[in-house]
Amino acid sequence: MTVETKKSGSHLGVCMLPIKKLTPHPMNANVVSDDLREKLKAHIKRSGRYPSLIVRKHPDEDGRYQILDGHHRAKILQELGHTEARCDVWDVSDREAKLLLATLNRLEGQDMPIKRAQLIHELLGEMNLDDLSGLLPESDKQIEELHSLLEFPAEEVAALLEEEAEEAEKVLPRVISFVVTPAQEETILHAIELASDGTQGRDRKAKGLYNLASKYLKEASDEGHAQIEA
DSSP states (O other): OOOOOOOOTTTEEEEEEEEEGEEOOOTEEEEEOHHHHHHHHHHHHHHOOOOOOOEEEOSTTTEEEEEEEOOHHHHHHTTTTTTTTEEEEOOOHHHHHHHHHHHHSSSSEEHHHHHHHHHHHHHHEEEEEEEHTTTTOHHHHHHHHHHGGGOOOOOOOOHHHHHHHHHHHHHHHOOOOOOHHHHHHHHHHHHHHHHHTTTGGHHHHHHHHHHHHHHHHHHHHHHHHHHOOO
């Protein structure tokens, strides 16, 4: 194992670690779509480049490391035949590890709500709501709503976890792309803007396009019913 320097505070250094010694954190809630996963795999296969995995020394297993960020990259590297992964080793406590899971893993992919609720439940046992909401992307209300998912009976929570694992792919965001002429683009974007219902931010175009499609489908359905009745 070769450490490439850097040693300050909670950062122990960057090194190559055997993939077989890396263990996923059991509370990781993040998933990515098959499409994004295949793109990441193709990129790593072509270039050999990838962001370093963030790991810590395993709290219970000597000689092993626990992944805090990079669960998908670790699996992909193994699938591609790599025996080692470039890792950034951090010296963090259990609570800090959970906070990293709750923040770093939100940069890509999407969380399964029940698993994120379990992670938040663990964090709320170690810090108060105000402090936690100041660190996570969620507001106080969103944290409370997520946490309330755990009020279901244990068997229902287990069923939801299983369902989420199966359905995660279906609810992840999709990218739709198609080619239009400049004139068509101008018309389409103008229509989408008018149909966005005042939605702000990056969701504006998606909302506008969805509203247009929904309206068209409703009108087509109404017209079909009218023809049948006639």
